[in-house]
Amino acid sequence: MEQEHAANRENSLREDRDGSKPIVRKTLHSELLERLRQMIVDGDLTPGSKVPEKSLCDRFAVSRTPLREALKVLASEGLVILTPNRGAMVSDLTFDDLEEVFPIMGALEALSGEMACAHISDEEVAEIRALHHQMVAHFEARERFEYFIVNQKIHERILVAARNETLAKLYRGLSGRVKRARYLANMSIARWTEAVEEHELILKALEERDGSALARILKDHLARKFEIVKDGLTSGRN
């Protein structure tokens, strides 16, 4: 992630000059970082399980040096826990963690909504509207997974429209940490219907560029999602 940041600066500088594309060579550790992060977020590495360096090295066919560099970064992002001399563990989401992360995401999402309203273009609104209709179609067909994906896309578009990369990065980081939990949120049809209705409001606020309204809606929207996830967790753990 940090590498791309640097690379982008370099990018824009060179492109400004002559418009030719620079050759982007990634370092091993940055590629590892991406892949590992993806694996953790997608649940390919089970939470709570130990991750011996050796096995990862074998899997990716790299030496321990770049791998360890990547692990250090993942630890600083909270995706793994490093214990000195005892190695890495895929961090497990405790209930407390969720309770800490969700309010923050709520605040950030509200902010992103507000800023998006200030900056979003008509084209972007149109794209989100299209996605919205797609999503509604998936809802009517009761296609949970497809709904989930398009839903994510919409929120991602809003984030992009906020024109604040720092905000986007932070939000994505937090989002990655709770993503697994969100899959668990198996909404009832009643709640699902509500969620879709909320999305109607989201679209409306965006179209009207009503920042404070969108902020409020998004915050509530996420708070309710949290309630669902919470119930899912508490009922599932006993």
Add this chain to the structure above:
Amino acid sequence: MEQEHAANRENSLREDRDGSKPIVRKTLHSELLERLRQMIVDGDLTPGSKVPEKSLCDRFAVSRTPLREALKVLASEGLVILTPNRGAMVSDLTFDDLEEVFPIMGALEALSGEMACAHISDEEVAEIRALHHQMVAHFEARERFEYFIVNQKIHERILVAARNETLAKLYRGLSGRVKRARYLANMSIARWTEAVEEHELILKALEERDGSALARILKDHLARKFEIVKDGLTSGRN
């Protein structure tokens, strides 16, 4: 930072078990991380300057391996920029960066205020009240630096009272990134007076546990600080 997190868990686990103090052995890279971060935040390493690994290795008398691990983490925090094959640079705060970071800090500080009101104890309020009076005294004596320090402490206490370590960590991270810029905010006496008045409101909201009020006040408070910093930057750069 990530090591301490792990270490803390380890800590609490062991203390729960037998009450004896655990032996905390830090890894080299985690110590390096701390020291480097401090140096950058404090401005000991000048922004924009290149940081050859060799010189840092010599300075701390360590090999490149743990140093490079620390650099990777600092890069992910945004404190340094890593460019493949070209080394590390202490990241310079651009005006755009500030403009991105401050709204986020505003949102997070507002959230921390709201949560603090829900959780803060009478003792903590009393401590903050004491700090507040200290701060007012420094204001009346026009002791800018001392005021600045106590001011920071107050905001830190609110952050702690919010009982959300994730939030605290995020906020501190962002705060570190703009800390140097904040020193620059050389307020006029008029603005300074206003700031102190705002702090009266902050204290009042805390005492009354009025979360939404505190959230609003803190957000505005920070927004104004941003205005000052912004002016300082724009006037200073031409």
Add this chain to the structure above:
DNA sequence: ATATTGAATTATGAATTCAATTTCCCTGTC
């Protein structure tokens, strides 16, 4: 004098090596 090329130097990326700690298994004892 300035710009350009190419070799020498330096710095970085990554693998390997070495040292220290932990883990695991085996044995012996109670």
Add this chain to the structure above:
DNA sequence: GACAGGGAAATTGAATTCATAATTCAATAT
């Protein structure tokens, strides 16, 4: 049969080494 002790094997922390890319600087051409 449970448990403590000891030692081998495995795992991690950190230094060193090797390979490759970037930078510097002098020699040459323009």
